Amino acid sequence: MTERFGTAALRDELPARLGYTLPAVVAPMFLVSSAAMVEAACKAGAVAAYPSLNARTSAGFNEVLDRLDRNLEGANGAGYAVNLVTHRSNPRFAEDLEICAAHRVPLIITALGSPAPAVDAVHAYGGLVFADVNSPRLARKAAAAGADGLILVCSGAGGHTGTMTPFAFVDEVRRFFDGPVIVAGGISSGAGIHGALALGADLAYMGTRFLAARESDAVAGFKQMVAECSFDDILCTDAITGALANKLRPSIVAAGIDPDSLQSGKAFDLSALEGSVNTWKDLWSAGHGLGAVTGSEPVGEIIATLKDEFAAATRRTRRWTAAA
Structure with missing residues:
Protein backbone atom coordinates (compact mmCIF):
# COMPACT_ATOMS: atom_id res chain seq x y z
CA MET A 1 0.00 0.00 0.00
CA THR A 2 1.31 3.45 -0.94
CA GLU A 3 2.24 5.58 2.07
CA ARG A 4 0.08 8.68 2.27
CA PHE A 5 1.08 12.13 3.47
CA GLY A 6 -0.67 15.40 4.26
CA THR A 7 -3.86 16.31 6.07
CA ALA A 8 -7.08 16.47 4.07
CA ALA A 9 -8.82 18.59 6.72
CA LEU A 10 -6.28 21.37 6.16
CA ARG A 11 -7.66 21.84 2.65
CA ASP A 12 -11.02 22.85 4.10
CA GLU A 13 -9.43 25.06 6.76
CA LEU A 14 -7.12 26.92 4.39
CA PRO A 15 -9.44 29.73 3.15
CA ALA A 16 -10.30 30.80 6.70
CA ARG A 17 -6.77 30.26 7.96
CA LEU A 18 -5.17 32.40 5.23
CA GLY A 19 -8.14 34.70 4.66
CA TYR A 20 -8.20 34.73 0.87
CA THR A 21 -11.27 35.43 -1.28
CA LEU A 22 -9.55 34.46 -4.53
CA PRO A 23 -7.90 31.00 -4.50
CA ALA A 24 -4.61 32.31 -5.82
CA VAL A 25 -1.13 33.16 -4.61
CA VAL A 26 0.85 36.02 -6.12
CA ALA A 27 4.09 34.12 -6.44
CA PRO A 28 7.39 35.34 -5.02
CA MET A 29 9.50 36.84 -7.80
CA PHE A 30 13.17 37.61 -7.26
CA LEU A 31 13.92 41.34 -7.64
CA VAL A 32 10.28 41.91 -8.68
CA SER A 33 8.00 41.28 -5.70
CA SER A 34 7.85 44.35 -3.48
CA ALA A 35 6.34 45.02 -0.09
CA ALA A 36 3.82 47.26 -1.86
CA MET A 37 2.84 44.42 -4.22
CA VAL A 38 2.34 41.97 -1.36
CA GLU A 39 0.36 44.51 0.64
CA ALA A 40 -1.93 45.41 -2.28
CA ALA A 41 -2.56 41.78 -3.21
CA CYS A 42 -3.42 40.76 0.35
CA LYS A 43 -5.80 43.68 0.75
CA ALA A 44 -7.49 42.67 -2.53
CA GLY A 45 -8.05 39.12 -1.28
CA ALA A 46 -5.17 37.04 -2.67
CA VAL A 47 -2.29 35.53 -0.72
CA ALA A 48 1.00 37.09 -1.81
CA ALA A 49 4.55 35.96 -1.13
CA TYR A 50 7.68 38.02 -0.54
CA PRO A 51 11.11 36.45 -1.23
CA SER A 52 13.36 37.12 1.74
CA LEU A 53 16.31 37.65 -0.61
CA ASN A 54 14.58 40.62 -2.26
CA ALA A 55 15.77 42.58 0.75
CA ARG A 56 19.50 43.16 0.42
CA THR A 57 20.12 42.25 4.07
CA SER A 58 18.34 40.34 6.81
CA ALA A 59 17.87 43.63 8.66
CA GLY A 60 16.14 45.03 5.58
CA PHE A 61 13.99 41.91 5.38
CA ASN A 62 12.90 42.43 8.96
CA GLU A 63 11.86 45.98 8.08
CA VAL A 64 9.71 44.65 5.21
CA LEU A 65 7.88 42.30 7.58
CA ASP A 66 7.45 45.13 10.08
CA ARG A 67 5.73 47.12 7.34
CA LEU A 68 3.50 44.24 6.25
CA ASP A 69 2.44 43.46 9.82
CA ARG A 70 1.66 47.11 10.49
CA ASN A 71 -0.23 47.84 7.25
CA LEU A 72 -2.16 44.56 7.01
CA GLU A 73 -3.32 44.44 10.62
CA GLY A 74 -7.09 44.82 10.63
CA ALA A 75 -7.21 45.11 6.84
CA ASN A 76 -9.61 42.14 6.55
CA GLY A 77 -7.59 40.73 3.67
CA ALA A 78 -5.50 37.65 3.02
CA GLY A 79 -2.40 36.64 4.92
CA TYR A 80 1.04 37.02 3.43
CA ALA A 81 3.72 34.42 2.80
CA VAL A 82 7.50 34.46 2.73
CA ASN A 83 9.63 32.52 0.27
CA LEU A 84 12.80 31.05 1.80
CA VAL A 85 15.46 29.40 -0.36
CA THR A 86 16.61 26.35 1.58
CA HIS A 87 19.46 25.46 -0.76
CA ARG A 88 22.69 25.02 1.18
CA SER A 89 24.34 27.87 -0.76
CA ASN A 90 21.95 30.48 0.72
CA PRO A 91 24.00 32.15 3.47
CA ARG A 92 21.01 33.97 4.96
CA PHE A 93 18.62 31.08 5.47
CA ALA A 94 19.02 30.64 9.24
CA GLU A 95 18.78 34.34 10.08
CA ASP A 96 15.83 34.94 7.75
CA LEU A 97 14.00 31.95 9.24
CA GLU A 98 14.45 33.41 12.73
CA ILE A 99 12.95 36.68 11.52
CA CYS A 100 9.96 34.84 10.05
CA ALA A 101 9.41 33.07 13.35
CA ALA A 102 9.58 36.35 15.26
CA HIS A 103 6.88 37.78 12.97
CA ARG A 104 4.86 34.54 13.02
CA VAL A 105 4.56 34.57 9.22
CA PRO A 106 1.41 32.54 8.40
CA LEU A 107 2.88 30.69 5.43
CA ILE A 108 6.47 29.83 4.59
CA ILE A 109 7.18 28.70 1.03
CA THR A 110 10.44 26.80 0.67
CA ALA A 111 12.22 26.56 -2.66
CA LEU A 112 15.30 25.01 -4.29
CA GLY A 113 15.83 22.60 -1.41
CA SER A 114 14.13 20.42 1.18
CA PRO A 115 11.53 22.04 3.45
CA ALA A 116 12.94 20.06 6.40
CA PRO A 117 15.17 22.88 7.77
CA ALA A 118 12.10 25.14 8.16
CA VAL A 119 9.43 22.73 9.39
CA ASP A 120 10.10 22.55 13.12
CA ALA A 121 10.63 26.29 13.60
CA VAL A 122 7.49 27.23 11.63
CA HIS A 123 5.29 24.59 13.23
CA ALA A 124 6.47 25.74 16.66
CA TYR A 125 4.63 29.06 16.26
CA GLY A 126 1.66 27.58 14.37
CA GLY A 127 2.64 28.51 10.83
CA LEU A 128 2.42 26.43 7.67
CA VAL A 129 5.19 25.22 5.37
CA PHE A 130 4.52 24.66 1.68
CA ALA A 131 7.30 23.23 -0.47
CA ASP A 132 8.00 24.29 -4.04
CA VAL A 133 8.67 21.10 -6.10
CA ASN A 134 8.94 20.31 -9.82
CA SER A 135 8.70 16.52 -9.94
CA PRO A 136 6.68 13.76 -8.23
CA ARG A 137 9.90 12.42 -6.68
CA LEU A 138 10.66 15.76 -5.04
CA ALA A 139 6.99 16.14 -4.05
CA ARG A 140 7.11 12.83 -2.19
CA LYS A 141 10.38 13.77 -0.47
CA ALA A 142 8.96 17.14 0.62
CA ALA A 143 5.79 15.52 1.94
CA ALA A 144 7.83 12.95 3.88
CA ALA A 145 9.93 15.81 5.31
CA GLY A 146 6.81 17.33 6.89
CA ALA A 147 5.60 19.92 4.39
CA ASP A 148 1.97 20.89 5.05
CA GLY A 149 1.34 21.68 1.40
CA LEU A 150 2.98 21.30 -1.99
CA ILE A 151 3.45 23.81 -4.80
CA LEU A 152 3.66 21.89 -8.06
CA VAL A 153 5.86 23.84 -10.47
CA CYS A 154 4.67 22.67 -13.87
CA SER A 155 5.79 23.35 -17.41
CA GLY A 156 5.29 27.00 -18.27
CA ALA A 157 6.15 28.49 -14.89
CA GLY A 158 8.12 31.71 -14.96
CA GLY A 159 11.59 31.75 -13.49
CA HIS A 160 12.52 28.29 -12.28
CA THR A 161 10.20 25.84 -13.97
CA GLY A 162 9.24 22.20 -14.35
CA THR A 163 8.65 19.82 -17.22
CA MET A 164 5.33 18.12 -16.36
CA THR A 165 1.86 19.25 -17.35
CA PRO A 166 -0.42 20.06 -14.39
CA PHE A 167 -2.86 17.37 -15.54
CA ALA A 168 -0.32 14.61 -14.94
CA PHE A 169 1.46 16.25 -12.01
CA VAL A 170 -1.61 16.87 -9.85
CA ASP A 171 -3.01 13.42 -10.58
CA GLU A 172 0.22 11.69 -9.61
CA VAL A 173 0.70 13.72 -6.42
CA ARG A 174 -2.88 13.09 -5.33
CA ARG A 175 -2.06 9.38 -5.32
CA PHE A 176 0.03 9.89 -2.17
CA PHE A 177 -0.70 13.38 -0.80
CA ASP A 178 -3.97 14.48 0.85
CA GLY A 179 -2.96 17.99 1.91
CA PRO A 180 -3.21 21.35 0.12
CA VAL A 181 -1.79 21.61 -3.38
CA ILE A 182 -0.99 24.76 -5.34
CA VAL A 183 -0.42 24.62 -9.09
CA ALA A 184 2.09 26.86 -10.88
CA GLY A 185 2.75 27.11 -14.58
CA GLY A 186 1.30 29.47 -17.19
CA ILE A 187 -1.83 30.43 -15.21
CA SER A 188 -2.79 33.97 -16.20
CA SER A 189 -6.58 34.22 -15.93
CA GLY A 190 -9.48 33.50 -13.61
CA ALA A 191 -10.41 30.62 -15.90
CA GLY A 192 -6.95 29.20 -15.32
CA ILE A 193 -7.44 29.44 -11.56
CA HIS A 194 -10.75 27.61 -11.93
CA GLY A 195 -9.04 24.95 -14.05
CA ALA A 196 -6.39 24.37 -11.39
CA LEU A 197 -9.10 23.73 -8.81
CA ALA A 198 -10.91 21.39 -11.18
CA LEU A 199 -7.73 19.32 -11.46
CA GLY A 200 -7.71 18.78 -7.69
CA ALA A 201 -5.55 21.70 -6.56
CA ASP A 202 -6.58 24.20 -3.89
CA LEU A 203 -4.99 27.38 -5.22
CA ALA A 204 -3.21 28.68 -8.30
CA TYR A 205 0.26 30.24 -8.28
CA MET A 206 0.59 33.33 -10.47
CA GLY A 207 3.74 35.34 -11.09
CA THR A 208 4.00 36.46 -14.72
CA ARG A 209 0.57 38.12 -14.66
CA PHE A 210 1.95 40.55 -12.04
CA LEU A 211 5.41 41.25 -13.51
CA ALA A 212 4.41 44.60 -15.00
CA ALA A 213 2.07 45.66 -12.17
CA ARG A 214 2.37 49.23 -10.90
CA GLU A 215 3.64 47.95 -7.54
CA SER A 216 6.19 45.61 -9.13
CA ASP A 217 9.86 46.33 -8.47
CA ALA A 218 10.76 45.24 -12.01
CA VAL A 219 12.72 47.94 -13.81
CA ALA A 220 10.91 49.89 -16.53
CA GLY A 221 12.65 48.02 -19.33
CA PHE A 222 11.58 44.68 -17.90
CA LYS A 223 7.96 45.80 -17.61
CA GLN A 224 7.97 47.07 -21.18
CA MET A 225 9.53 43.86 -22.49
CA VAL A 226 6.92 41.75 -20.69
CA ALA A 227 4.11 43.79 -22.26
CA GLU A 228 5.64 43.57 -25.74
CA GLY A 289 1.18 33.34 -19.32
CA LEU A 290 3.12 36.23 -20.85
CA GLY A 291 0.45 37.00 -23.44
CA ALA A 292 -2.03 38.14 -20.78
CA VAL A 293 0.15 41.12 -19.87
CA THR A 294 -0.40 44.10 -22.17
CA GLY A 295 0.55 46.98 -19.88
CA SER A 296 1.08 48.14 -16.31
CA GLU A 297 -1.95 47.92 -14.02
CA PRO A 298 -2.41 48.26 -10.26
CA VAL A 299 -2.35 44.94 -8.43
CA GLY A 300 -5.83 45.54 -7.05
CA GLU A 301 -7.28 45.93 -10.54
CA ILE A 302 -5.58 42.75 -11.76
CA ILE A 303 -7.05 40.78 -8.88
CA ALA A 304 -10.50 42.29 -9.45
CA THR A 305 -10.32 41.14 -13.09
CA LEU A 306 -9.21 37.67 -12.02
CA LYS A 307 -12.15 37.45 -9.60
CA ASP A 308 -14.59 38.35 -12.38
CA GLU A 309 -13.02 35.79 -14.72
CA PHE A 310 -13.05 33.14 -12.02
CA ALA A 311 -16.75 33.75 -11.33
CA ALA A 312 -17.55 33.53 -15.05
CA ALA A 313 -15.65 30.24 -15.36
CA THR A 314 -17.50 28.88 -12.35
CA ARG A 315 -20.84 29.76 -13.93
CA ARG A 316 -19.87 27.99 -17.16
CA THR A 317 -18.92 24.86 -15.24
CA ARG A 318 -22.17 24.91 -13.31
CA ARG A 319 -24.11 24.70 -16.59
CA TRP A 320 -22.35 21.42 -17.39
CA THR A 321 -22.90 20.13 -13.85
CA ALA A 322 -26.60 20.93 -14.07
CA ALA A 323 -26.85 19.20 -17.46
CA ALA A 324 -25.25 16.05 -16.04
Missing part, protein backbone atom coordinates in the same frame (compact mmCIF):
# COMPACT_ATOMS: atom_id res chain seq x y z
CA CYS A 229 6.79 39.94 -25.82
CA SER A 230 4.89 36.74 -26.48
CA PHE A 231 5.39 33.02 -25.96
CA ASP A 232 7.78 32.90 -28.92
CA ASP A 233 10.22 35.11 -26.99
CA ILE A 234 10.61 32.63 -24.11
CA LEU A 235 13.73 30.47 -23.84
CA CYS A 236 13.75 27.54 -21.42
CA THR A 237 17.30 26.79 -20.23
CA ASP A 238 19.32 25.70 -17.20
CA ALA A 239 22.43 27.51 -18.47
CA ILE A 240 21.79 30.73 -16.56
CA THR A 241 21.48 29.66 -12.92
CA GLY A 242 21.93 25.90 -13.03
CA ALA A 243 18.20 25.30 -12.58
CA LEU A 244 15.76 24.99 -15.48
CA ALA A 245 14.16 28.39 -16.04
CA ASN A 246 12.06 30.30 -18.56
CA LYS A 247 13.90 33.44 -19.67
CA LEU A 248 13.06 36.27 -22.06
CA ARG A 249 15.31 35.83 -25.09
CA PRO A 250 15.51 39.59 -25.79
CA SER A 251 16.97 40.21 -22.32
CA ILE A 252 19.70 37.65 -22.98
CA VAL A 253 20.57 39.35 -26.26
CA ALA A 254 20.56 42.77 -24.56
CA ALA A 255 23.11 41.45 -22.04
CA GLY A 256 25.47 40.65 -24.90
CA ILE A 257 24.97 36.89 -24.75
CA ASP A 258 24.13 34.69 -27.73
CA PRO A 259 21.08 32.66 -26.61
CA ASP A 260 21.96 29.88 -29.03
CA SER A 261 25.43 29.45 -27.51
CA LEU A 262 24.25 28.80 -23.96
CA GLN A 263 25.45 25.52 -22.45
CA SER A 264 23.76 23.59 -19.66
CA GLY A 265 25.51 21.97 -16.74
CA LYS A 266 26.13 25.03 -14.55
CA ALA A 267 25.98 24.26 -10.81
CA PHE A 268 23.29 26.13 -8.89
CA ASP A 269 24.88 28.51 -6.39
CA LEU A 270 23.47 31.41 -4.35
CA SER A 271 26.66 32.18 -2.45
CA ALA A 272 27.47 35.13 -4.74
CA LEU A 273 24.35 37.06 -5.73
CA GLU A 274 26.32 39.76 -7.56
CA GLY A 275 28.59 39.26 -10.56
CA SER A 276 30.22 41.01 -13.50
CA VAL A 277 27.26 39.92 -15.59
CA ASN A 278 24.51 39.81 -13.00
CA THR A 279 22.54 36.80 -14.23
CA TRP A 280 19.94 37.31 -11.52
CA LYS A 281 19.31 40.96 -12.34
CA ASP A 282 19.74 41.47 -16.09
CA LEU A 283 18.47 38.20 -17.58
CA TRP A 284 14.73 38.43 -17.07
CA SER A 285 12.25 35.62 -16.52
CA ALA A 286 8.65 35.13 -17.61
CA GLY A 287 6.28 32.20 -17.90
CA HIS A 288 3.90 30.96 -20.55
